[in-house]
Amino acid sequence: MIAIERYWENPEQLHVNREAPRAYYIPYGDTASAKRRKRGQSPFYRTLNGNWKFQYRESVQGVEERFWEDGADVSGWDDLLVPSCWQTNGYDQMHYTNVAYPIPVDPPYVPDRNPAGLYVREFQLGAEWDGKEQYAVFEGVNSCFYLWVNGEFVGYSQGSRVPAEFRITPHVRPGLNRMAVMVLKWCDGTYIEDQDLWRYSGIFRDVYLLARDKAHIRDVFNRQSFAEGFSRATLSVEIETTGSVRATAELRDAGGSLIAAAETDISGQGAMSLNVEAPRLWTAETPYLYELTLRSGEETLLFPVGFKTVTTDGGVFRINGQAVKLKGVNRHDSHPTLGQTIPVAHMIEDLQLMKRHNVNTVRTSHYPNDPRFLELCNEYGFYVVDEADLECHGIGMAEDWKEGSFHRLSNDPAWKAAFVERASRMVERDKNQPCVVMWSMGNESGYGHNHIAMAEWTRGRDRSRPVHYEGATVGYKGNEDTSSLDVESRMYASLQEMERYGQDPAQVKPVFLCEYSHAMGNGPGDLQDYWDVIYRYPNLMGGCVWEWCDHGILRTAANGQSYFAYGGDFGDKPNDGNFCIDGLVSPDRKPHTGLLELKKVIAPVRFEAEDAARGRVKVTNLHDFIGLSHFALHWKLERDGELLRQGWYDALEAGPQATQVIELPCAWNEQTDGACDLTLSCRLNADTAWAEAGYEITFEQFRLGDASASSGGAGTVGAAAGNGGAAVRLGAAAVQAEESGGVLKLSGLDFSHTFDLRQGVFTGISKNGVQLLAEALRFQIWRAPTDNDRGIRSAWEQEGFQRAEMKVYDAAWERQTDGTVAITVRFSLGGYIRTPILQGEARWTLDATGAIRLRADIQVKESATHLPRFGLELAMPAGSESVEYLGYGPHESYIDKRRSVRRGKYRTTVDGMFESYVMPQENGSRYGTEWAAVTNALGMGLRLEAPDSFSFQASHYTAHDLTAAAHTHELKPRKETIVNADYRMGGIGSNSCGPELLPQYRFDEKAFTFELTVRPVFAEDE
Template sequence: MLSIEKYWEDPNLLHVNREPARAYYIPYADLDSAASRKRSRSPFYQALNGNWKFRYHTSVKHVEEGFYTEDADVSGWDDLLVPSCWQRNGYDQLHYTNTNYPIPCDPPFVPDANPAGLYVREFQVTENWQEKEKYIVFEGVNSCFYLWVNGVFAGYSQGSRNPAEFHISPYVTSGRNRIAVMVLKWCDGTYMEDQDMWRYSGIFRDVYLLARDQAHVRDVFIKQELSEDFRLGRLTCELDIIGTLKADVELRDAEGRRLQSASAVINGSGNVELQVQDPVLWNAEVPYLYTLHIHYGDEVLAFRTGFRQTTVIDGVFQINGRAVKLKGVNRHESHPELGAVIPLKHMIQDLHLMKRHNINTIRTAHYPNDPRFMELCDEYGFYVIDEADLEAHGMSSAEKWAEGAINRLSDNTQWEAAFVERAQRLVERDKNFPCVIIWSLGNEAGYGPNHIAMARWVQSRDASRLVHYEGAAARYKGSTDVEALDMESHMYESVPFIEEYARDESKTKPLFLCEYSHAMGNSPGDLQDYWKVIYQYPKLMGGCVWEWCDHGILAETEDGRPYFAYGGDFGDKPNDGNFCIDGLVSPDRIPHTGLLELKQVIAPVRIEASDLSSGTVCLSNLYDFRDLSHLFLSWCVEKDGHVLEQGQIMELEAAPHGGSQTLTLPYKLPEGDGRYFLTLSCRQNAETRWAEPGYEIMFQQFELPTGRKDVLSADPSGREERPSLHASQGHRREIQAKLKDQLLVIKGLDFRHTFDLYEGTLTGLSKHGVTMLAAPAAWSIWRAPTDNDRGIQSKWLTEGYDRAVMKVYGCTWSQQPDGTVEVIVDYSLGGYTRYPLLRGRTHWRFGTDGGVFLRTEVEVREELPFLPRFGLQLTLPAGNEEVEYFGYGPQESYIDKRLSTRMSKYELTVDDMFENYIHPQENGSRYGTEWAVISNRQGMGLRVEAPKPFSLQALHYTPEDLTAARHDYELTPRRETIVHVDYKMSGIGSNSCGPELGEPYRLDEKAFTFELRLLPVFKEDE
């Protein structure tokens, strides 16, 4: 067994020989290489990424003595790429857990069987570095590590997502050298790193050497100050120096022009001050960056900086003197194959997607992200809530969520140094990034003296930014000192709560929703409600949706099919199942429909109708710092989904921060029957790094005040009858009805339908011998539960919603004088053990043209929870793959998740209608459908229409198929097409971790009537 000091269970020993935290930078030799920000162009930088020799041990007690010596034979060890997570390379247990610690809760102690990963690498040191001071930097190692250089112990560090730098000049020589690292899976720091994520281990961020002048700049803090009128910017460059040196400091603008310079001889520490008249201010919309160069000796340091001011005035959050709404997301560092290793290209992909969807804020949940990500946020323009690597959620779980349990560590002053150091390392590394507007003290770790000490240190070090911490509001046992916190932060509050907060004059701090609208699975469905209120009240800062991406791990089934795995798929215990599949994008960054909804809800332009009869609309600019000249407006007028007129207005000019512009569109107000819709779209007029010219920023749609309001006027066949049980049949045709063994057969000129009087339902539809039904029609109330249904699902199951079947009390038929055939069915729906859920009467009428009209009158048991849905399930034969409909689309839409969809006519396939979620659930419904035709490729199929819009779904899966599957690969599509025509479908909400579904979005009616018409059609003959 290895003979070493057991540092990993002492919360007061956080490192050995580690350098003090400092600002992130790379020294370069000249301005050009510094401007490139390509590390490899620096002669003072040497990457140690690549293949290392690696050996994994299930316990540190098995680590062999002497593995770190210069002559240790590691030739038989495995090769492992650095950076990497060893669990993604076949070692150890893949494990996802949220609130539960993966170890016994016994701080500061961890299991004796503490897995260890041993890393060994040889490297060369050039002769050119002989007179230099040598440092090694580990940007991220989980959870703690020991370092040896050429057989000599060089240091120890913990704190997984903060850099660790060691001075190694005493241990290295020119030529060949060897480093050895022992990484332990757990340490006392594990109790402060209980974030909701996969628990990865190893050297997961970059490792590199730096060569420094004997006298060099150790740390830089660029403090900026703006005059009251923002006409003068002052930069104070605080320098921490090793030795004595002459520093030449210059400031250049974004175009490379030198603005000011100064020089100073500094011994130990000193300041250099610069001023800029009329500085261009940095913000997320126009991220203007200056560059500060520091020259001394052989080195050039380059820092991009931006002038910006973050304040709270009279309870209103402001940037550069303007009230700003934070339209954000929480972003974990997550890659479907690499785990916590995030390549630069992947970071850029995330930022491009966020920009394309109108997101302006990122909370680095729940730890400092890779420093290159911060550079990109400066450059692309994002407001960043930069969060300390601190979460102790497991303290609650350990005591079964007892009151005050989560505060055990934050109240324990023996852990104060560990808490404060996490804030120090966060702030010192990222203090020069202008994108950082708020420091966060961590997440869900209680609130007590240790957090207060963190906040006070942060404010003493950097008073230019605000301090955030949600745990102060969440603390169970009363209020404590929150003076150092600049905002009140909450998670998953309801819309009424935030409105009440905004109206409460005793609340003097702005409210920030650091997590809201939990985007798990088919979600979120309440965004518009939040943002209507957030825009209304200045005291509401905005918030960050939880969260950006699904944390699925790319895996394979036994037969080689790829899928995204989640908690429990690897036998991991404890686990939180698919709770890590809760993002706006899939693990491979395919946007979910929830991201499309967010884009539309937080769009920076609002369009309102002034007078549609004259083509007058008003644009409001919700950007805070830029006018609308970078956008143009396209418009089109459609009738029943067909474009009649279209055009563009290229010159938009509305001023920022609420400026408006009235436009008159040169369309001719249509006349005649039909539905006419005006769609307006704001688009980019030039290429940006993240989108092409013409990319749509937002749209708005209005129905024009003309034409018939009869929903069936959108019928391309021109039929004018309404689908009423009492509709006129027009020209009378022969119709025959015969009863045989309880099967009623209705035949006409070109159709044959069957109705089972015993079962009380339609069993057959055909036209010219083409069968349109493959199974009896059935009333349906069950939907495959969404992740957001988990709060109500148990009530649904208790009442038997999932097992409801129809009981027929009576069924009679008659042929009417007009030739139609009428069937009346009295029925109920219910499951075993419970009373019937609902009772109803359905009137079926078979028309002489082959159409089937039905009206059902329903009464729901009074005390029941709201229904998931109510509608008719139709099973169409194999081959019915085409879906044409008039309604909201093209993607799925629900009563509370439809602002990103447009009313039009759509032609899709059944596969197009399906929205694939990693954990299968209700999906693909189309809210507000007015008619639909589901047919085969020859256009032979079934038309569905109703006097009131309905929800349409056409999939190759039943609700039961979706309910039973845990992963998408477990779904086997049926050859048949399963169609649901729903009177109503309850909304989506965000109750997987948030408030209950809002009452307006529930199917909670206790009595209702539903009418619709079914008609076999051959579309090509219509």
């Protein structure tokens, strides 16, 4: 092995020759180019991004050659694009793990077989940089690295996700230069970078050179103070220099007008004050930015200035004195092909999607993001909880969570400097970013003296922002002293816990749900419940859903299909499977329905009926700082999905946190219109940076009148159903019935059905000779478990829900006096080993139109846990692709996940009902369906109706197909269409990591009755 110091196993040796951390900026030659923020246009910036010569070594111990020397031949090495992650380029091992360390837990030691990446890059320096101080900046390298320039050792750094800057002036020369870097996969810092993510390595963020004046501004801290009532702001510009400079400061407003200016000589430390009368304040709703220009020598530095205050006095989180709710998400750096290397365009895509879905807060879980991400947050308007690159979750697991194990590193004095540096490098880099409203001392790392030291250092450096750390939560404290923390923080707290906190007058800090409502797979299903409580209490400041995106890795299967891989798909051990697939959007940023639900629940406008029948609606503005003048309201009146009238209302004017009552000219008349739906759509009335005029922010829907008094808007068949499904067409005769060998053949004018008395169900349904069933009907209680079912799945499987079969005790039929035929079946559903899950009596009644009415009276055994579902499953023939239904749409909905859908008549396809989750699971159900029809292209099919609404689903996969598949490419669509009409479908919740499904959403009825009509239809019948 080459003779280099083993800095990577010494927690007290965090760097060698690295510059002290400073505020983020790029020096430019003039103000105009600084305003454009195009780094490459600065004469003092030189990118080192691009192709580097690269060699991957399985162990640093195998690196024996002095590859950094000028004469070292690397021409035969690979080319690797920088920035990038090794693993996404085919080197080393793709590896996902959440808590468990991927190495033996023996801090500060790491395996001797420590993979290394060797990088070499040549670059030219022109004469224009002669006489300048020259620096190399690495914005992100995982996990530690050694740097050489022209054969000379420059320095060492660890701390993966904050910049490392080195002065290289003594080592460079005019003309050709050579830079060499050795990156190690693991170091002692790995123990405090145990975040829930793919374990990437390499130079994954930008690398560049800076040329600086010999005496230049090194660091800037823009501190703010205000006169009472924000009548005046004072910007104190604290400056650190490398020598004696003449510094000029100019503060301009967003329109470019000069507001204040100052000039002074500074040598080492100095400050200038700039006063602003009646400043415009920065918030996420009003992201107004001033521009501070600092000039010294040939350099121009530009800083955004957003005047604001952040306080927690009285246990309430306030921005500029106004109580604010943080409506946030947790966001990892994650790209489906680039890993943790995130292009600026991808950052913009994320932020635009968030704005379009009413998100106002980002927690940078669990490390500082690229500084350009924060600049974008300044401009788009987001509150940022900036989190230190610190997590040692697995330290407790390594010792089976024995008492004190989780706090081992956080209480170890040898690690104090490493902990504090994780905070200081973040704070110094981001202290001037207006969007940062709270500092976070990391994540899931126990709690001890080292955390207290971090928090105290942070508060000593920046008193303008609160300090947060969830690890100090009551329940697993390592130290009872939380005085250095400004908020209480919780993960996945139950609603009961939040209620207790909100009601407790002794609580003097606001509580922040840094993680809640786990969005994994088909979920979350408890958002409205959380926000009902959050809005109720001033000391509940909101929180961040876990999490923003699925961390899937794009791959191509052997069958040519693309899919997203997760833990274990690369042979990685240990791994946490698909636990990285837990976001509101897919890896390629397609919103899941959970994001649509979040958008509705946290919408900035609320509508309530004052007298909706007369168009009187109460509008509440939930914005904290702006009115509603940027919105227009579109209204429409529909009867069972058919449009009657519509119009616009553009006089929304309620101020922040205020209400107004509006009157819409909807002119509804129950006698002529019948039962109707009044839908209000709140839309942007002008283009923004993130959406065009007309984009819908939120909606509300009101039911007018009694549905039972409807004027027949459901159509002819719907009206017949209202007569018990027994309407007889002209010329229809009694049902013909003939039993042979246990099979009952039933026929009429244009239908022929078959009922197998031994199976207890219909095995054939046809109309005009067209067979509308591909298989026998069946009762179904199983659903493909969602990720949020993982807590209850074992109980379901132990009870045999997934293997339940029907046992027929007896079946009998009879002709009735009205010409119908009734079949009564006593049955049970159960699986081997266990006693029957449920028993019931099904009464099937067939009328002369061919309609089949089912009444099932069910008794569930007392010991059974709550059911996934109960309903009727029908397999329809190939070609049954068209779907129409009256109910809630246009996307999937469940009893606890339905705020984002609205009542209407929807036309779609079987594939259009499918929601694709990276790991297949229950999806696509429509809660509150009143009737549904599934037909072929000619309109031939089955119509389902019920006296009470039901959950409806049509798919090319059975529940067992979805259960068996681990990835989307493993699904093989059936030609048949599988239709489910459920009396009830259990709720979704967020129990993949959060609390158990709330009782009101569990399907735990022990006795119930399900009624459904199955009617063969042709298009002309409608």
